[in-house]
Amino acid sequence: MQTFLTILVFGLATSGIYALMAVGVALIYGVGRVINFAHGAFYTLGAYLAYFYATAFGLNWWVASALAVLSVGCLAAGFDQLLIEPLREHEILVWIMTFAFAFAIRELIVLLFGARPYSIPAFAPGSVSVLGQAIASQRLLVVAVSGVAIGSLWIFLRSARLGKALRAVALNRTGAHLVGIPVRMAHATVMAISAGLASVAGIIISPINVLTPDMGLEPLLMSFTIVILGGIGSLRGSLVAALLVGYAGALVSFLWSPQLVTFMALVMVFGVLIFRPSGLFGLAVERA
Amino acid sequence: MSDPQNLSPADRLGGGGNNLRQYWPVLLVPVIGLIGWFGSQPVTITLLYGATWATYAVGYDMFSGFSGRVNLGYAMFPATAAYVTAALSARFKLSPFISIPAGIAAAVLLAVLVGALTLRITGIYFALSTSIIPLALFQLTHVFGKFLGGEEGIWGVPPIFTDPRLDLVVVLLILGASMCFALWYVRSKAGLVLRAIQGGELTAQALGLNTFRFLFVSLLASSVIGATAGAYLAHFQMLVAPEILHIITTLQIITFAQIGGPGTIVGPVLGSFLLVNLNEYLRAWTDLRLFVYFATLVLLLRFSPDGVLVPIARAIRRLFRRTGAPSGPEGI
Amino acid sequence: MSAGPSAAAPFLEVERVTKQFGGLTALDAVSFVVRKGEVTGLIGPNGAGKTTLFNVISGFVPPTSGRVAFQGEAVTGLPPHAIARRGLARTFQIVRPFPGLAVQENLAVGGLSNRVFDTGRELAGARAAAEQVARRVGLLPWMERQATTLPHGLLKRLEIGRAIMMHPSLLLLDEPFAGLGGHEIDEVSDCIAELAAGGLTLVIIEHKLRALMRLVRRVIVLNFGRLIAEGSPREIGANALVREAYLGEKGAARLA
Numbered sequence: 001m002q003t004f005l006t007i008l009v010f011g012l013a014t015s016g017i018y019a020l021m022a023v024g025v026a027l028i029y030g031v032g033r034v035i036n037f038a039h040g041a042f043y044t045l046g047a048y049l050a051y052f053y054a055t056a057f058g059l060n061w062w063v064a065s066a067l068a069v070l071s072v073g074c075l076a077a078g079f080d081q082l083l084i085e086p087l088r089e090h091e092i093l094v095w096i097m098t099f100a101f102a103f104a105i106r107e108l109i110v111l112l113f114g115a116r117p118y119s120i121p122a123f124a125p126g127s128v129s130v131l132g133q134a135i136a137s138q139r140l141l142v143v144a145v146s147g148v149a150i151g152s153l154w155i156f157l158r159s160a161r162l163g164k165a166l167r168a169v170a171l172n173r174t175g176a177h178l179v180g181i182p183v184r185m186a187h188a189t190v191m192a193i194s195a196g197l198a199s200v201a202g203i204i205i206s207p208i209n210v211l212t213p214d215m216g217l218e219p220l221l222m223s224f225t226i227v228i229l230g231g232i233g234s235l236r237g238s239l240v241a242a243l244l245v246g247y248a249g250a251l252v253s254f255l256w257s258p259q260l261v262t263f264m265a266l267v268m269v270f271g272v273l274i275f276r277p278s279g280l281f282g283l284a285v286e287r288a
Numbered sequence: 289m290s291d292p293q294n295l296s297p298a299d300r301l302g303g304g305g306n307n308l309r310q311y312w313p314v315l316l317v318p319v320i321g322l323i324g325w326f327g328s329q330p331v332t333i334t335l336l337y338g339a340t341w342a343t344y345a346v347g348y349d350m351f352s353g354f355s356g357r358v359n360l361g362y363a364m365f366p367a368t369a370a371y372v373t374a375a376l377s378a379r380f381k382l383s384p385f386i387s388i389p390a391g392i393a394a395a396v397l398l399a400v401l402v403g404a405l406t407l408r409i410t411g412i413y414f415a416l417s418t419s420i421i422p423l424a425l426f427q428l429t430h431v432f433g434k435f436l437g438g439e440e441g442i443w444g445v446p447p448i449f450t451d452p453r454l455d456l457v458v459v460l461l462i463l464g465a466s467m468c469f470a471l472w473y474v475r476s477k478a479g480l481v482l483r484a485i486q487g488g489e490l491t492a493q494a495l496g497l498n499t500f501r502f503l504f505v506s507l508l509a510s511s512v513i514g515a516t517a518g519a520y521l522a523h524f525q526m527l528v529a530p531e532i533l534h535i536i537t538t539l540q541i542i543t544f545a546q547i548g549g550p551g552t553i554v555g556p557v558l559g560s561f562l563l564v565n566l567n568e569y570l571r572a573w574t575d576l577r578l579f580v581y582f583a584t585l586v587l588l589l590r591f592s593p594d595g596v597l598v599p600i601a602r603a604i605r606r607l608f609r610r611t612g613a614p615s616g617p618e619g620i
Numbered sequence: 621m622s623a624g625p626s627a628a629a630p631f632l633e634v635e636r637v638t639k640q641f642g643g644l645t646a647l648d649a650v651s652f653v654v655r656k657g658e659v660t661g662l663i664g665p666n667g668a669g670k671t672t673l674f675n676v677i678s679g680f681v682p683p684t685s686g687r688v689a690f691q692g693e694a695v696t697g698l699p700p701h702a703i704a705r706r707g708l709a710r711t712f713q714i715v716r717p718f719p720g721l722a723v724q725e726n727l728a729v730g731g732l733s734n735r736v737f738d739t740g741r742e743l744a745g746a747r748a749a750a751e752q753v754a755r756r757v758g759l760l761p762w763m764e765r766q767a768t769t770l771p772h773g774l775l776k777r778l779e780i781g782r783a784i785m786m787h788p789s790l791l792l793l794d795e796p797f798a799g800l801g802g803h804e805i806d807e808v809s810d811c812i813a814e815l816a817a818g819g820l821t822l823v824i825i826e827h828k829l830r831a832l833m834r835l836v837r838r839v840i841v842l843n844f845g846r847l848i849a850e851g852s853p854r855e856i857g858a859n860a861l862v863r864e865a866y867l868g869e870k871g872a873a874r875l876a
């Protein structure tokens with residue numbers, strides 16, 4: 001029972017982080033048709049900025065975090081408009097640009113903070129006893145925050161004008177343009193939202209892991225994996241896949257070794273790409 | 289191009305142009321060889337890496353630059369060859385004359401497997417599925433850490449020469465041979481078919497072309513080129529590190545090809561030497577180095593999306609035309 | 621005027637071909653026969669399944685059930701390139717010229733074999749053959765042109781030219797007049813008529829009925845995936861079902 005509870009929460013927390021990352025990837029691809037290799041950099045940058053704002057200006061962690069998320073969002077929007085927009089026609093160039101930008105950010109972080117790992121104190125220290133099992137409060141916080149963030153995004157996309165505009169652009173860019181939706185702003189907005197979500201993920205998980213300049217690589221890989229599994233272009237698919245992968249990963253981690261988690265994810269993805277490229281919820285794909 | 293609507297003979301794939309003149313880029317090889325032979329050791333080493341990356345870029349470009357199918361996992365070929373030759377020669381003490389061909393063979397086998405599985409999938413899914421393979425292989429090097437070295441890779445790979453200048457000669461020969469083959473291939477019927485596949489795979493099939501076969505053979509050829517350079521790298525570096533399997537490696541290759549000018553074979557070669565040298569030049573800047581490197585990349589991409597080669601070639605052509613010299617389209 | 625239909629065996633046989641995409645039935649037990657030398661029209665409202673039928677016949681889409689035979693041989697389920705090499709060629713409604721290649725090279729692609737390695741002889745031969753075909757479809761003056769810069773009417777002829785490079789015995793034309801006006805239609809129409817006169821068997825999907833009727837002796841009508849009528853243009857025009865589904869009064873007049 002106790003192991004079950006631990007796995008339950010562990011899996012939920014992992015899924016939550018994955019979901020935050022994957023949803024961002026899905027959004028940027030769905031609306032902007034961009035594969036963003038810099039996604040991990042936003043995750044990392046968010047965590048470092050939160051640490052920076054908190055220590056350099058002595059701000060409360062929550063305030064520092066909020067500021068960090070905002071900063072990353074603005075940076076991402078700027079990145080989209082200044083560096084990606086001129087290249088949007090050429091898919092490959094955009095990939096290279098996001099990759100180069102990701103590394104530029106990484107090197108900047110190394111320059112400013114050094115390459116050594118930083119340890120962050122938990123926002124929600126200690127643990128909570130649930131049904132006799134001690135669960136780290138930080139992990140519960142992760143579950144809560146990711147749930148709220150994704151929930152808000154869902155509502156935003158369904159009801160808010162801007163949200164609906166984004167969905168329109170994802171469905172048919174030309175059509176959206178013709179009815180007067182500002183497509184450029186839509187692109188910048190999804191980039192900002194996506195980066196914001198990634199930075200949230202980076203911030204809330206940082207007390208559990210440590211801060212290193214390369215911390216974003218594994219979440220980047222996992223988020224792409226999940227989006228493919230769920231079906232490129234389907235947000236619902238990303239969420240379901242995040243849960244699946246999160247739990248599969250938690251199980252593999254507990255039963256065998258954490259090292260095998262990535263391998264498992266890769267095998268899953270490869271299988272999906274070969275046999276059912278559309279993923280769980282995506283649209284059917286033409287075969288050559 | 290002089291006339292945007294008509295294509296000059298040299299621009300036309302599969303036709304026109306003097307047969308031997310199209311191989312001019314191979315002349316770069318002896319030039320670089322001379323620089324490396326008479327230059328200082330650091331120069332030779334830099335050129336060694338430049339030539340290796342250039343070979344990777346040629347192998348990548350001959351397939352992806354022409355068919356439009358982005359092989360996001362290209363690094364799997366040099367990496368497999370490097371790991372196999374390293375394992376066989378360092379762990380099992382086999383002679384490099386056996387282990388290097390074995391490494392290349394292993395890479396080709398991988399290409400056969402990957403080709404059979406992924407070539408029928410199109411578009412972005414092809415890029416994604418090929419990108420997964422090196423990542424999976426990366427995991428395998430950790431799982432089979434005893435043979436494959438895990439985090440540290442394989443050390444103690446026996447070198448073939450002690451003088452790096454001799455290594456440079458070999459690597460340049462590999463590069464030169466790869467360029468000759470690639471230049472021939474892309475101007476031959478196969479290159480035309482690859483271009484047709486990029487332009488419209490379904491149309492090509494409707495014209496009776498077995499697109500899978502052309503893509504498959506091209507992928508194999510592309511893998512041989514990368515594998516040969518990768519296998520030799522293991523021996524002149526005397527080690528293999530798992531970083532070679534990172535997606536960054538393939539992204540770098542793609543970047544070199546893109547900055548140089550994709551779909552030209554010579555562009556990727558120039559792009560590789562340019563960027564590898566830039567990286568070396570920046571070593572003096574120590575801490576700032578990588579940041580400046582990637583920032584430069586970002587700027588290059590932003591302001592010269594067609595790559596560096598094409599605008600330069602165009603400028604040179606314009607220059608010749610203005611001075612009235614008869615170097616027309618047959619030239620560059 | 622097309623050569624009289626051969627009394628011999630059917631050239632192309634489509635037998636109870638059905639195609640379902642998930643819950644949607646695109647083709648419903650469609651059966652018909654085309655004889656050698658015939659020029660047949662295939663009409664019907666948008667979404668009736670005409671292009672899907674071409675896709676099934678030419679191998680791009682496997683049928684859910686049913687059979688296609690060409691020159692007596694079953695071709696159902698064969699890959700598109702194999703069917704094309706048996707002499708059954710098709711064009712696409714939206715022409716995609718190969719970018720970066722001149723018209724001559726675009727045509728030459730159609731004349732290539734599936735051998736990957738070539739000393740250059742085959743390519744040279746294909747380019748020469750391309751010149752012949754270019755003459756037949758009237759594209760000779762544009763050989764050096766980048767194919768993507770051709771005006772629409774010439775693109776349509778390029779599409780036909782590419783298909784003829786394979787020396788097909790049967791050609792499926794998907795809306796050869798789409799997007800064309802006035803004299804462009806006449807030019808393409810003349811081109812097609814010449815091919816028919818030369819003995820090429822044709823099946824043509826079209827919406828421009830007046831232009832189509834100048835070429836065909838027989839018409840097949842599809843609606844909602846089902847073959848609802850078959851016969852001479854006049855018979856089809858008089859058919860009440862067809863009128864209701866597709867033609868209307870004006871359209872019927874065009875068929876008379």
